[in-house]
Amino acid sequence: MPDHAPGLRDFYENPAVPVASGDARSRRQARLLAAALPTPGALVVDVGCGDGTAAATAGPILAGHRIVGVDWSQDALRRARSRLMHVVRGELDHGGLPFADGSADAVLFSEVIEHLVDPDAALDELRRILRPGGHLMVSTPNLAAWYNRGLLLAGWQPVFSEVSLRGIHGRPGTEVVGHLRLYTARALRSFLRSAGFDDVRITGAPFHGVPRGLRLVDRAACAVPSAASILLAHARRR
Template sequence: MSTGRPAGLRDFYENPAVPVASGDARSSRQARLLAAALRGTTGALVLDVGCGDGTAAATAAPHLAGHRLVGVDWSQDALRRARTRVDHVVRGEFEQGGLPLADGCADAVLFSEVIEHLVDPDGALDELRRVLRPGGHLMLSTPNLAAWYNRGLLLAGVQPVFSEVSLRGIHGRPGSEVVGHLRLCTARALRSLLTASGFTDVRISGAPFHGVPRGLRLLDRAACAVPSAASILLAHARRR
């Protein structure tokens, strides 16, 4: 994951201890949505931008049989691990022209649990739009600031899940891992951001969060029926 990061962030994401994979439930849902969108076509070029260690791409691959899946990431450590799971990987930055790919070359982009890590999400979306063909599909996922439990936590004066105030430790919120989240969206904000960035036909659905305590997982899955309250936001949009 990348976007011309300051040195401190670069060091953070090259640390092998920093998580670079997300839950299989979200990856499977996203891949099924993309497979449905590509139905009737073969040989599509699908970019997994911010592929991390390749876990999500490996989960998606069976759903995308007949298409070419390429992993893209900034982190050399993540790419080293991704090569064991993805047939094709390339290193790329997110600033303008930073992806080593031609304009309009891709039929679809998977952008999973990346935008919340970025200093410049606008520049990243501009770059994704550049490499997508007109009408190409963007499948984006990101944690939901307004997840059902975060609404209660905020009312109680507790720092919301997914949000962070430090790269060195957890302060004031549930959880134990620092994962480098810089920005969080609600469903409404995400829809507005994608529309302003040149995407259309924005549809948002929900996915569960693998870190929800076991006793609350049924409730978390049920919340997916109301995307604005789900743990994870899944956005499907098309390039204008």
């Protein structure tokens, strides 16, 4: 649910643009959150829920908690309604999420932050709806993933980065997904702390798009989050 200009709005409303991520990171993120929410009945808001696949994957792990999916895209919400019981429309500007201040126990923010024009305002809005001490779970591609380090040395554009919304140029892959910003583990940790979150812990997750022959390497890289394909950050609202 990016905060985007009119041209980007059209891009994200295109049904051909992917709105789902890999199941592995969704399960890892859900297990981290389940361990942090031992008491049933928490309100978990999946901001940028896309087609609801990630929240549906997390649902059994977060049993006993109420998950509400939020997205800007009407097309994504239409698909999410077949997977989630509670779905609402919202935006990441000031007051754009339909929740009262401090009403959410946790926010899932999966594969969204890399699409944002103004991530600062987005984190302000997430912090607004979280209660003090509430949990923020962020997942985003890692600019410094193990293979991106090699690609840069060879003069290639890093995986996950894009220079155009019309095609892929200078990097492996064929799918345009609209990434505007990329983070390293160090940058993501610093950014979350500056936005009013503490106890930032970052772990790694594999990327479903890694070629089959390299998936064992990709899973092994998760042991070193700064080199993993996907960054999973768990932070608490200050």
